[in-house]
Amino acid sequence: MIKFPEQGMASGELLRQMGDLERQDADWKGGKTWALVYYAEDELYRLAKEAYGMFFSENALNPMAFPSLKKFENEVIAMTADLFRGGPEAAGNMTSGGTESILLAVKASRDWAREKRPEAKEPEMILPITAHPAFEKAGHYFGVKPIHIPVGPDFRAEVDQVRRAVNKNTVLIAGSAVCYPYGVIDPITEMAAIAKENGICFHTDACLGGFMLPFLKKLGYPIRDFDLSVPGVTSISADVHKYGYGPKGSSTIIYKNSELRKHQFYIYADWPGGIYASPTMLGTRPGGAIASAWAVLKHLGENGYLRLAEEAMKVSRTLMDGIAAIPALRVMGKPEMPVFAFDSDTVNIFELGEVMGGKGWFLDRQQLPPALHLIVTPNHSRIAEPFLQDLRQATAELAKKGKSDASGMAAIYGMIGTLPDRNAARRIVVDFLDDLFKEK
Ligand SMILES: Cc1ncc(COP(=O)(O)O)c(C=O)c1O
Structure with a gap:
C-alpha cells in the first residue's frame, strides 16, 4: 500500500520517474491512438502548452479578478458563435469538456421548461440511440428521462419516430453533428423543426464535429445544416479539445440567446461566504484551458x-x-x-x-x-x-x-x-x- 510521502522528493527525480511512465503510455504522437488525443502539429502543440502554462494558476470562477480570462472566454464564445451563425443574440460559456457542455444543455432545457412548460411534470428528452452517453448521464443526474429513437440504415435518427415520441413531458430533443459511433449528421433541420412546432428546446451536439464540419462545408463537402441558424436549434456544444486541437478541458456551450443561457447558471445567495455565482458545473475553472483554447483558435484561424x-x-x-x-x-x-x-x-x-x-x-x-x-x-x-x-x-x-x-x-x-x-x-x-x- 502506498503511504502519504513523509519526505518530499526533488523535482528532477520526480520528472525523471514521470518521463519513464509516460514512455509506457500509448504513442499518440506517433499516431498509434485512434481516439482520445487530437494532435495536429508541433508548433500548435507548443503554443497551446505555453499559453496553458501562462494561466496555469488563474481561476475563471470569478473573472472579475482576471479580466484576461473574461476576455479569452467571451472571445472564444463569440468566435465559435460566429462559426455557428449564432447572430448577435447568441450567448454561451466555456466548459471543461463535451460532457459538461451537454450536462448544462440538458439542465438549462429542464429549467427553462419548468418556467415555460409547467405541464412537463416528468421531464423527458428525445435522443437517437447514437447520441453520446453524456445525455444519459445528464438524464440520470437531473431527472430527465431519455426516450430513445432508432436510427435508419444510414445510422441517422428516424424523424418520424422523433415526431411520435413528443408529448407534454418532452423538454428537449437532441441530435448529433456528428455522432461518435458512425461519423454522420442526424437530420437536424427536420428534428429541430419538430422541437420548434412543439415549443421545446433542441440541442445540436457538435462536440465532435463542431470544429470540422463548418470548414468541410467551406471546402465544398456536402455538409447538411446543423448549427444555430437552423430554425428550432436552441443550443449547440462544440469541443475545442477535439478537432479544435485545443488543450484537454476546453469545450463550448452556446445558446440561441441569453434568456436561455440564464437557466444554465447556478446562484446561491444565502451563503455566509458570499453570494455564490457559478456559470457552469464546476466551481474553480482552470484558466489555463481557457487561455490556451483562445490562443489555438487565434493562431489557426x-x-x-x-x-x-x-x-x-x-x-x-x-x-x-x-x-x-x-x-x-x-x-x-x-x-x-x-x-x-x-x-x-x-x-x-x-x-x-x-x-x-x-x-x-x-x-x-x-x-x-x-x-x-x-x-x-x-x-x-x-x-x-x-x-x-x-x-x-x-x-x-x-x-x-x-x-x-x-x-x-x-x-x-x-x-x-x-x-x-x-x-x-x-x-x-x-x-x-x-x-x-x-x-x-
Ligand atoms: C459526439 C460527442 N459528444 C460528446 C462527447 C463527450 O465529450 P467529452 O469526452 O469531452 O466529455 C463526445 C466524446 O467523444 C462525442 O464524440
Whole structure:
C-alpha cells in the first residue's frame, strides 16, 4: 500500500520517474491512438502548452479578478458563435469538456421548461440511440428521462419516430453533428423543426464535429445544416479539445440567446461566504484551458482549420478505401467527416482489435453491432500505410481461422456486448472500474 510521502522528493527525480511512465503510455504522437488525443502539429502543440502554462494558476470562477480570462472566454464564445451563425443574440460559456457542455444543455432545457412548460411534470428528452452517453448521464443526474429513437440504415435518427415520441413531458430533443459511433449528421433541420412546432428546446451536439464540419462545408463537402441558424436549434456544444486541437478541458456551450443561457447558471445567495455565482458545473475553472483554447483558435484561424480539415479528410479517405479493399472488412455507413467504424461478417472484430493492439495500435471497440472505431487526425498521414499493412496482415491471419469464438479480452468485449441482461453488463463494468481505480 502506498503511504502519504513523509519526505518530499526533488523535482528532477520526480520528472525523471514521470518521463519513464509516460514512455509506457500509448504513442499518440506517433499516431498509434485512434481516439482520445487530437494532435495536429508541433508548433500548435507548443503554443497551446505555453499559453496553458501562462494561466496555469488563474481561476475563471470569478473573472472579475482576471479580466484576461473574461476576455479569452467571451472571445472564444463569440468566435465559435460566429462559426455557428449564432447572430448577435447568441450567448454561451466555456466548459471543461463535451460532457459538461451537454450536462448544462440538458439542465438549462429542464429549467427553462419548468418556467415555460409547467405541464412537463416528468421531464423527458428525445435522443437517437447514437447520441453520446453524456445525455444519459445528464438524464440520470437531473431527472430527465431519455426516450430513445432508432436510427435508419444510414445510422441517422428516424424523424418520424422523433415526431411520435413528443408529448407534454418532452423538454428537449437532441441530435448529433456528428455522432461518435458512425461519423454522420442526424437530420437536424427536420428534428429541430419538430422541437420548434412543439415549443421545446433542441440541442445540436457538435462536440465532435463542431470544429470540422463548418470548414468541410467551406471546402465544398456536402455538409447538411446543423448549427444555430437552423430554425428550432436552441443550443449547440462544440469541443475545442477535439478537432479544435485545443488543450484537454476546453469545450463550448452556446445558446440561441441569453434568456436561455440564464437557466444554465447556478446562484446561491444565502451563503455566509458570499453570494455564490457559478456559470457552469464546476466551481474553480482552470484558466489555463481557457487561455490556451483562445490562443489555438487565434493562431489557426479559418485558413489553419481549412488546411487541417483537408488533411484529415485526405488521410481518412485513404484509410477508408484501404479498409474497404480488405475483403473481410466493411466501413459502416457513409461517414461525413474523418470519424468512422468498420465491422466484419467473417472475422471476429474484437479479436482483430486484440491483434492490432498487440502491434501497438489503440482502437476503440463498439457494440450493437461489434465494430472497431477510428478518429482520424492530420497526424495520422504518416502512419496510414503501416496501419493498413498491419490491418491487412492481421485480417488475413484471422480470416484463415474463420469467425470462431474469441478468447481473452476479445471474448469479454463480445460477452458484455451480447448479454441480454444489460443490468448484469453494468454490474460487470462497475466492478471493472472499481478495480481499475485502486492502487496496486
Ligand atoms: C459526439 C460527442 N459528444 C460528446 C462527447 C463527450 O465529450 P467529452 O469526452 O469531452 O466529455 C463526445 C466524446 O467523444 C462525442 O464524440
